[in-house]
Amino acid sequence: MENDKHTYQAIIVGGGPAGIATAITLHARGIRCCVVEAHKTPVRKSGEAIPPNAKPLLKKLGILSLVEHEKHEIYYGNKSCWGSDQLEQKEFIADKMGHGFLLDRLYFEMQLQELYQSTNNSFYKGYKLKKVVSDETKTIATIENATETITLRADFIIDATGRKASVCRHLNVPKENLDTQFALTFNVKLSENFPNEIIVEATENGWWYVAPFAENEITMMFFTLKALLPSKENSKTFLRTELHNTKHLSKIITDITIDTVKIMPAGTSCLQIPYGKNWLAVGDAAYSYDPISSYGITSALASGFYGGHAVADFLNRKDAALETYRYVVENAFRAYIQKLIAHYELEKRWEQSHYWKHRLVVFSTEKAL
Ligand SMILES: Cc1cc2nc3c(=O)[nH]c(=O)nc-3n(C[C@H](O)[C@H](O)[C@H](O)COP(=O)(O)OP(=O)(O)OC[C@H]3O[C@@H](n4cnc5c(N)ncnc54)[C@H](O)[C@@H]3O)c2cc1C
CATH class of the missing domain: 3.50.50.60 (FAD/NAD(P)-binding domain)
Structure with a gap:
């Protein structure tokens, strides 16, 4: 054997x-x-x-x-709009290890x-x-x-x-x-090149993550909690509304055709x-x-x-x-x-919305810590 x-x-x-x-x-x-x-x-x-x-x-x-x-x-x-209305560069450069x-x-x-x-x-x-x-x-x-x-x-x-x-x-x-966050993800073809960086933007119902995928193509993901997930049929309308509600991404990505939306635990x-x-x-x-x-x-x-x-x-x-x-x-x-809790606690603009109210509940239990 x-x-x-x-x-x-x-x-x-x-x-x-x-x-x-x-x-x-x-x-x-x-x-x-x-x-x-x-x-x-x-x-x-x-x-x-x-x-x-x-x-x-x-x-x-x-x-x-x-x-x-x-x-x-x-x-x-990354570029990030989180905790305030500004889109800021979150530099690693302050890190002693450089880039x-x-x-x-x-x-x-x-x-x-x-x-x-x-x-x-x-x-x-x-x-x-x-x-x-x-x-x-x-x-x-x-x-x-x-x-x-x-x-x-x-x-x-x-x-x-x-x-x-x-x-x-x-x-x-x-x-x-430990939580019920899900990602709705899809790819978008753009007529011009997207900057080679990741952009994160928080909204009332969750947050966006946009990253370069290929030449003139990006991956867009919206993260939200299970209770807020749309039905499969409504997912494209839901995503368009969420994009429309952003302060910055809606100006950078003006025209999107959504083909297939994948929904996955995240x-x-x-x-x-x-x-x-x-x-x-x-x-x-x-x-x-x-x-x-x-x-x-x-x-x-x-x-x-x-x-x-x-x-x-x-x-x-x-x-x-x-x-x-x-x-x-x-x-x-x-x-x-601990770092995750500190990061989510930075966002206080929508404290009464379902997403931000429930985002951290489970982490504050003794079991998770
Ligand atoms: C939206 C999103 C954004 C992210 N952004 C970042 C980021 O910016 N930076 C970062 O560091 N991480 C990020 N991550 C997380 C990162 O991609 C994962 O943590 C990483 O891929 C984990 O690596 P892994 O090898 O454990 O698993 P995986 O990369 O998932 O690899 C698992 C492998 O196992 C294989 N496999 C599964 N089941 C079987 C089976 N039954 N038989 C044989 N093979 C099998 C799969 O094909 C796969 O290749 C992100 C994740 C998501 C969802």
């Missing part, structure tokens, strides 16, 4: 930033691992800003040169996957996790694509599947939503505990962040790095390693919650 080509010490499910950071770390520690990724080639995801304080981590992971590639931009901070990066996200995902594959070819691309069975000592994962089903065996499994936390779902480990959620007997979760699978924090990619890479080391230590019989990982990521999550 040990010679079986589908037998590993660790299986990583998910080939996004968290999964690849885990895989690079495990491979560097001499752990025989593989990555399973549902998409054959990377797909475009939301999220493009990397803050300056991520640089030491990028160096540790050996990926700083990837973000310094000319496809990505040096970035000094951050505005990623071509699709290219970044390709770079990460190529880097991993240049050292380790155990990459099941285009395979979806179908089943996980885990006992005290072994994990058996069934994966499949359109033509074949493969059984993988390992000592350990890592959930890097993003918000849905698919491995945890198979293992009946629940993920808790709040804060977490596992009660990010590891078990022979599994561990990294990235959004363990902790999903509010996009206002620009925290997701860096946190995914960081938890991949620390999670990878924890799994390598654990497999080398250092039993406390997984609990140490929990300590590190839980503390980071607590710090995030």
Whole structure:
């Protein structure tokens, strides 16, 4: 069985930033691992800003040169209308680490996957996790694509599947939503180029996030609470009204044709505990962040790095390693919650509206802190 080509010490499910950071770390520690990724080639995801304080981590992971590639931009901070009627530049420049990066996200995902594959070819691309069975000592994962089903065996499994936390779902480990924020997202083609920056603007019912997508194309997202979500049929009218109600975006983006609107969860959620007997979760699978924090990619890479080391230590019989990982990521999550509360509390223009009145309620409970 040990010679079986589908037998590993660790299986990583998910080939996004968290999964690849885990895989690079495990491979560097001499752990025989593989990555399973549902998409054959990377797909475009939301999220493009990397803050300056991520640089030491990028160096540790050996990926700083990837973000310094000319496809990505040096970035000094978002433009934001939040807490006052002014549209202000929120500069990273005051940060002692200097500038951050505005990623071509699709290219970044390709770079990460190529880097991993240049050292380790155990990459099941285009395979979806179908089943996980885990006992005290072994994990058996069934994966499949359109033509074949493969059984993988390992000592350990890592959930890097993003918000849905698919491995945890198979293992009946629940993920808790700490709020009910949703994003309504769509793309818009423009007749002229949009400035290469992210613009955020708060409104009475939530907030807008607008980012460059491709030449003459932007991604627009409106974040609101579940109770305020329109029906699918009314979503385009709802979004047009919300855009009309902005002070700045409505002047910058004057003419929009909305094709398809996707509605997806975009709040804060977490596992009660990010590891078990022979599994561990990294990235959004363990902790999903509010996009206002620009925290997701860096946190995914960081938890991949620390999670990878924890799994390598654990497999080398250092039993406390997984609990140490929990300590590190839980503390980071607590710090995030404090910053999130402080950020939402800056906005006091619509204190009686449903969104702003209910936005923080759940975070002020002892459980969330
Ligand atoms: C609107 C919005 C704006 C954002 N803006 C920012 C930002 O400015 N800065 C920032 O840092 N973050 C931002 N984020 C968050 C950031 O994109 C995520 O936190 C990040 O992608 C998490 O990485 P991950 O590797 O954990 O998960 P993902 O990137 O979601 O990767 C998970 C991977 O697992 C694969 N997968 C899932 N299920 C299976 C399965 N069953 N079998 C096999 N493979 C599977 C998926 O195909 C995917 O490739 C934003 C998010 C949103 C929604």
